[in-house]
Amino acid sequence: MAELFIELLSEEIPAKLQIEARKKIKQALDEKLQKSEIYFKSSSSYSTPKRLVFVIDGIPEKIEQKKKVIKGPKIDAPQVALEGFMKSNNLKKTNIYKKKIEKGEFYFADTKPKILNLLKEFQSIIPETLKTYSWKKSMKWSNYSLNWGRPLRSIVAIFNNKIVSFDFFHLKSGNQTLIESLNEEKIKKVSDFKSYLNILESENIVLDQEKRKKIILNKMNNICKLKNLKNKFSENLVEEVVNLVEKPNVILGKFDEIYLKIPKEILIVTMQQHQKYFPLFDENDKITNLFLLVANLSDKKGYIKIGNQKVVEARLSDAKFFWEKNKNQSLVKQVRKLKDLSFFNELGTFYDRTQRLRKLASLISEQLNLNKEKVEIASSICKVDLVSDLVGEYPELQGVMGKYFAAEQGFEPDVSLAISEHYLPKGIESEVPKKPISIAVSLIDKIDMLVGFFGINEKPTSSKDPFALRRNAIGLLRTIIENKLDVHLKDLINYSIVIYGEQNIKFKNNSITKEILNFLRERFKNLLKDKKIRNDIIEAVDVSHTGHDFLLLYKKCLIINKNISKDIVKNIIGTYKRASNIIDQELKDKKQEVSGQPESFLFKKDEEKNLYNKINEIRQYFTSTKKNESYDETLKILAGAKVTTDNFFDNVIVNDENLDIKKNRLELLQLFCKTYNNFIDFSKVEGV
Amino acid sequence: MSKKNKLNKKKTKPTPVNFQNTILNLQKFWGDYGCVILQPYDMEVGAGTFHPATTLRSLGPKSWKAAYVQPSRRPTDGRYGKNPNRLQHYYQFQVIVKPSPDDIKKIFLRSLSKIGINHNEHDIRFVEDDWESPTLGAAGRGWEVWCDGMEITQFTYFQQMAGIECNPVSVELTYGLERICMFTQKKSNVFELDWNDDGIKYKDVFHQAEKEFSSYNFEFANTESLLKNFEIAENECKFLLEKKLSLPAYDQCLKASHIFNLLDARGVIGVAQRTEYISRIRELAKGSGQCWLESQK
Missing domain, CATH: 3.30.70 (Alpha-Beta Plaits)
Known part of the structure; x- marks a missing residue:
């Protein structure tokens, strides 16, 4: 071997x-x-x-490669196929022979046994x-x-x-x-x-990554045990440091306790992201002034530990200086500083932006039935931390810092929280805001962005989306569906346009609302695909829905997707397809016009009347439920027509000699389909 | 560790290299290696990379080796001389070698020992940092070099400059001189660095400048005239590009870039608008790079 x-x-x-x-x-x-x-x-x-x-x-x-029989192309295949076969197997004309098998006559060749x-x-x-x-x-x-x-x-x-x-x-x-x-x-x-x-x-190099991981984790766990600290380490960081060293050496470092006064997010970002250290927490999950670092060398003279401690203290002393300076700078008073911070050329400053949010705040509070004052306050101060030194230094902590400043300055907890959470969700995996005030500010913030950039025609293209409007739209949609919100997006968009107008911001685009709603719709379909909802179902639901209630759309998709292979939906689609096939066939062959309504005086059979009555019953149901429609109930009702339709198909021949009767029957079937399409366009759903 | 121990250790160590000798040692080392030793570029730039000896010379097929110290201005980093680690004006030592030699890492590590960093006693790490300069339309693959957790050098293989693919590829080493000296001289305040062995400290040379320029950068720089000057530099650059004058055009691009940095420090540019300014500067850099490349044919 x-x-x-x-x-x-x-x-x-x-x-x-x-x-x-x-x-x-x-x-x-x-x-x-x-x-x-x-x-x-x-x-x-x-x-x-x-x-x-x-x-x-x-x-x-x-x-040893044994002798093998290899099969080539059919004998009547083009010459190139044979040449290819010979070339790829390194064969000469004399090596190949013809042989008949079940599927026809083929070329064959025997390879010689050889030693590799x-x-x-x-x-x-x-x-x-x-x-x-x-x-x-x-x-x-x-x-x-x-x-x-x-x-x-x-x-x-x-x-x-x-x-x-x-x-x-x-x-x-x-x-x-x-x-x-x-x-x-x-x-x-x-x-x-x-x-x-x-x-x-x-040379003390540990080649095996698993061994390195074990060495590192063992040592880190031991230190934590000894010091009564939690041994929960960021898995990503462990994976990273294991592969950053070949001579792993864990060192316990320490920084001055005075830095524990600054918000823990700053400490964590500094240690974890900037320095690749493991911050350590005590048993109550409180951050401590200890950290672990993984060096690539044994620290014989202690230089490595001292050096690293110095580096982290230098970073933290900078942060502490700013924290103390920034935390008492009144957010309210600083709002006017946003006048100097341009948001985007034609879209004004961040001051203009928060003024717009403040106005939108009243509409969203009405829609979601929230304390208007709170949403307005949160909207006014949600961007102020952008002018703070700390956010300048730690851009990834925008919002988080604002939250701390607000808390220090005595704002109510849900208002403070909204400052950090209105940026959510930050990515596909990130959570959406869950608290009412946060949700409200988050939604209007996103609408203001979309309206502004669509207004000046800075729309995303297939390859470019410099202002991250796609992510913005997906965040908006996720926030709505995951919190089951009943919002009127069209009203919010329209009002946002009005507010921009009041600020004398000129828009070049005249169909902003339509474009944004379409944009959201497209993003929404992608979102559904990501949630593993079948494409045809998405299409079927999308086509039938003319409003902009994404929550409703989402619920419909979910229920169809859930039941698609169950009898209830199978029955509905089966019946629907039976009807639509007849109409399609007729339209295709004879170009028969099927445009009018069926007339009851032309019904000849009870089954026709029964079907007509059933259809009306269902139509009645749709007009009466509207807002309170329970989709489970709708499915039951649609599936419940099966007996009636089966009777119709079994006993009525659509293709009657009398053309009027035939036309009437086709129109009856069409009415049936249209009625079902009130729910979703079943013709888009692929076969069962 | 007790104080006594520390003292004992110091005795056995050679005196750390002062600031000016650190520069001189690096110049000597890279000069001996075969680099052209240049002087700083006589314009305000944000980093040594902006020196045309790096940006423009990294384009095109000709071999090139150069090293120089470059004063770099980062207006937003000013702290009125109060922060022990931050400066709005500092020095970078820049090395550019095209094509990148196979043993560049070894040579780099050797250069560290010339300025007092022994890599068998300190944890020298190459931490991924794929450098990108959106203003220059430049991108590279490389690392931040850490010494006991502190970034001391940026080590980059240029892949693209001024929007143009680099072929052959240059390697760029950017030493942060103040940080390196704080490390070798064991100082926790940049202003306490020994500039020479005659008692002159960093603060004697630069403290007043830090105070005054911080005021200028953050408070008094006239934003209206800066905005105008930006436009002027931009137009001048475009005009010079039409005349096929790559080097003077690039100077105007540098001017626009520095003005942008000042505007940024004055806090008058929002996140979304930044993107727009940056892309305007990038256009100038691209134009200059293209123009220079054509002149090389």
Whole structure:
């Protein structure tokens, strides 16, 4: 049994790219080997920032490919097919023969038994596999044409203690790896995976990512246990730091307690995002002045700990200075500072923007039945933190800082909260606001954005959306459906346009409302698709709905999607299709006009009358429910017509000799379909 | 650690490199390596990258090696000389090598030892930071180099400059000189750095400037005339591009860029409007880059 060992040495590959390459390249190698009928017992991959390593073990030293019969194209296939077959299998005319089988006469060939030259196989398999790997983010360097995650320095490839020699772009594979040390690089010869591990171990490099993770987590857990701290660490950060080091060393750091006075979000962002430290929390989830850092070196002289502590304290002292300065600067008084902060050229300043929000606040409060005063106050101050130093320093904390300032200045908790939550949702996974005041400010904030940018024709195109209006629209829709809100978007949009007008902001676009509603509609359909609702159902619901009540649309989609394979909906669609097929057939063949209403005096059979009565009953139902429509009930009623329709289809022949009667029957069926379409356009739903 | 221990340690260490020698050592090192040692560009720029020796020279097929110190102005970073870590004017040491050499990392680490950073005692890390300059229409792949958690250098392989693909690819090293010296001199306040070995400190050279320029940047810069000057520089740049004068045109682009930074510090540009200003400057940079590239043929 033999082993294939590959090391790709490069400059530091970022954690995410590294993890993906480690998994995907291994997978590609495995597949390629299997395809080439090279069997192996095990295959594994490892990585550090600089090294990607693949080890395939248990490969037989000798692989014999047995004689095989391979089938070619049919004998009457075009000549190129035969040539292709011969070329790809390396055959000569004398090798092939014709043979009849069940499906006709084909060309065949017998391959000779052969012993695979594995070293030679690998010489082509490895570079080919590497070439096909495509990085999520790649780069070029120097004057080479290779595109790789980070500059690739060398390739080691060894099979059964022998070099697998090949060219890969400007590089040549070999058996030497490099170890960085002070000012010099040590060149080390590798003969197999074991010798490679020995080399790394003597340099304290831990190749196996799982081992590194274990070392790091063990040490971190021990420290937490010792200090009575919670050992909950951000999983993403753990994954990242594991792949940022090759000689992991956990160090407990500390910063001055005075910094605990500043909002914890600042501490967390500073440590976690900026410094890649693990902030530590006590048993009551209170943040402490301790943190863990993972270094890539043992800290023999203690410099690393001291250095890192200094860095974080420097950052925090900056933040603390600003926090103390900003927290007492009255939000209300600072509203006028927003006059100097331009929102967008034609759309005025942030002051103008908050004035608009304040006006919209009264309409949304009415619609959602909220305390108008609170929504107005929150709207007026929700952007003030943008002029604070802290948000200048920590742009990701916009809103969050405003919330803290407001709380410090004695605003009511739900008003303070709305300042941070009106930015929600921040992404697809992020939560939507749930508290009433937050919801209200969030909605009008988004409407003001959409109306403004659509008004000046800065609309998103298929490739560009510089003002993130798509995300904005999706946030708006999610907030509505996830909170089950009954809002009148059209009124809000129209009022927003009026308010812009009052500020003398000139719009070039005359059909803003229509365009925004269409835009929302399109986004909404995408949102439904993401929620795994069938496309045809989305279409069916969309076409039938002329209003702009997205909550209603959503509920309809959900109920149909849920019941689509159940009898109740199957019955409805079955009946509907039976009727619509007859009409379609008639329209197609004879261009029979089916435009009018059925006349009861032309009914000849009871089943016709019964169906007509049933239809009217259903129509009655639709007009009477409107707002309070229960979709479960609607489905029951629509499905309940099955007996009547079945009777009709079983006993009435639409294609009557008398053309008037025939036309009348077609019109009856059409009325039936139209009635059903009140709910959703069933013709769009694909077969059951 | 007790005070006594600390003192003992200091005794065995060589005296840390002062600020001016840090610059001189880097110049010597990279000069010996074969770089053209240039002087700072004589205009207000936000970073060493803006020097035409980097932006324009990174375009086109010709090899190029240069190093220089560049005073960099970031008006929004002013703190009236009160913050121990922030300056609106500071120094970057910039190295640009085209095409990027295979052993550049090794050479870079060696350069650190010339300014007092021994990478066997300190945690030197290459942390992903794919640099992007929307104003220059530039993008690169690279890292922030951390030393015990502090960013000391930006290490970037240019992929695109002025909207043009780089081929061959240059590597750019940007050393943050004040930070490096704070680290090597073990100072927690930038103003306390030893500028030379004759008792002159950083504050003696720059403290007054920090105070006065912070006032100017944040309070007194005349926004109306700045807005006008922006337009003037923009038009001048476009005019010069028509005349195929890439270097003078690029100077006007630099001017527009600095004016934008001042306007930003005065807090008169909102988030959405920023995008618009930035794209206007980018157009100028792209024009200049294109024009320069054509002149190289």
